[in-house]
Amino acid sequence: MRIAIDAMGGDLGPAAVIGGVAAFLRDDTDTEIAMVGREEILGPELRRHGLGSHPRVSVRPASQVIEMDEKLSAIRQKQDASVLRTVELVRDGQADAAVLVGNTAAAVAASQLRLRLVEGAHRAGIAVPLPSKSGNTVVIDMGANTSPKIEHYVDYAIMASIYVEEVLGKPRPRVGLINVGEESGKGDELLREAYSRLEQAPINFIGNVEGGDIYRGTCDVAVCDGLVGNAILKSSEAAAELMVSFLKEELSRSLRRRLGALLCKGAFRDLWRRCDYAEFGGAPLLGVNGVVIKGHGRSDARAVRNAIRVARDAAARGVTRKIRERLASLVPARGGPAEAQGVSGHG
């Protein structure tokens, strides 16, 4: 198995990415890693992490970087950008999966441009597994597509169902449509139409759900537009951080509480691990011809390590091929072959 990584992306820079690679390689015995980026930066950093002459680590040059705050149009000017070079390795059969940590819009655009959409898919979507009472719920889309069309909702539901079945190992995942209430007939026209199309799709559709159902685990896949998905992810992360900061304040208010906190230290650490986004490590971009795992922009070494694991597992289980087969089998039922679509520059 060969994984290509954009080593230049992310808020924390190459050091975090390389730290993640080092951590990954400690447990993995046969995956090869291609680090894509500026050799003059990556070389010294790899040596610092003891990976300077690791037999399964190579550096692939890319002279440009798309920064976190750059606009999508940068991708047209920077043809030697590390994010493009990384997905090109997948396109050219030199890697089995790509891990992209950095600018989300650039990651989505680079993947759609270089890998193209799977036949039958109308748009790629980012699927993020979040913790729930029953394990995980995968939310799709998480910011690739702020104005989905009806057919995108259907694609997302089918693709995420396959991902949950194959990679997370849950048969017949329950799919919900995020809406303002559970009753059918809720929401605007687009959501009502999406509801009726999802009812006919070859998935285990359980109807409308609300944001709370994600964490309660009453569905395994939650389908929404990218604005809603991004709002859910970012707000619940911040809500959890706020709770932790309130908890720290409350625990420091008295000697008794400080003593209790000392005894509970292990419990707090385990709690945080169960809630931490970094533990889930990576979100697949579903719908492109190849495995692409998007890491969180703020990914630390642990998150990068986990993203590489997710990439390896998704590639090993043939997720892209299964999505292609499932969508292809639906083409007649879905009203003719899907039109080829370019990148639409969202998110």
Add this chain to the structure above:
Amino acid sequence: MRIAIDAMGGDLGPAAVIGGVAAFLRDDTDTEIAMVGREEILGPELRRHGLGSHPRVSVRPASQVIEMDEKLSAIRQKQDASVLRTVELVRDGQADAAVLVGNTAAAVAASQLRLRLVEGAHRAGIAVPLPSKSGNTVVIDMGANTSPKIEHYVDYAIMASIYVEEVLGKPRPRVGLINVGEESGKGDELLREAYSRLEQAPINFIGNVEGGDIYRGTCDVAVCDGLVGNAILKSSEAAAELMVSFLKEELSRSLRRRLGALLCKGAFRDLWRRCDYAEFGGAPLLGVNGVVIKGHGRSDARAVRNAIRVARDAAARGVTRKIRERLASLVPARGGPAEAQGVSGHG
């Protein structure tokens, strides 16, 4: 000050509402409460709470109830519904504010039908104060309007700014537009247009924000459509509940942790109080001619008590009049008088 309450609504029924009234009256010495609903149910329940002959509590009859899971069309069939009768007391000058605990869509529709929109407002929106590092952030809209138009975003920003200034006491509240990233130019056409209109509006607009900014307190008002607002509220509530349930599990894993938890008990209680939606108690429906406070559907007695307090304070500070004056002063600048609009049946 006179407050009218729909005593029949809410998942927890009249007992929770009356419990909240009883708690409110213990601290308040001059507010009068009109309970609206079925006399045969409210009478015995009031007596059970020792309010059977309270000089400041009265019952106003309404023979029908719109249940939590009923469709909006029920409001046309049930002209004697408690939610309609409650807002009618405000319309007729018999109450200074209404507290509605129950079906959100029915509460919004009843208020828009009976109170009409404030002159200059294009649509009512539900504003919900959420806890943040800097106190509170008010999110608008929280489910009244799933397909806002440009002018609704502007109305929401102005109305919520006035609410935050007048009732929460923060001068020049910072207003953010919820988007998929902070840079201008993010999101679809509607969001980009809303951004440029908010830049010109007489508010302290700080640009795009993400869901996380709500809890980090980097803005005081966050404007979004009702689907996004509902998703944020419901998902972060459930994320907090999940954390609490994980924490309980972790704390019970060993004797050491159980002992620590015992010492920390007060800290956990205080933490929960700081995060609990019920503490904020009520969300104003802004844009209608009268103070309407929407309680959470699952409101317990404490949430009801707090919603009544919010209603009293909003009425005392003349929020509706101030919104009317501010919007009226903008009419020429906003391109002619606003058109009268009816209820559009969202949410």
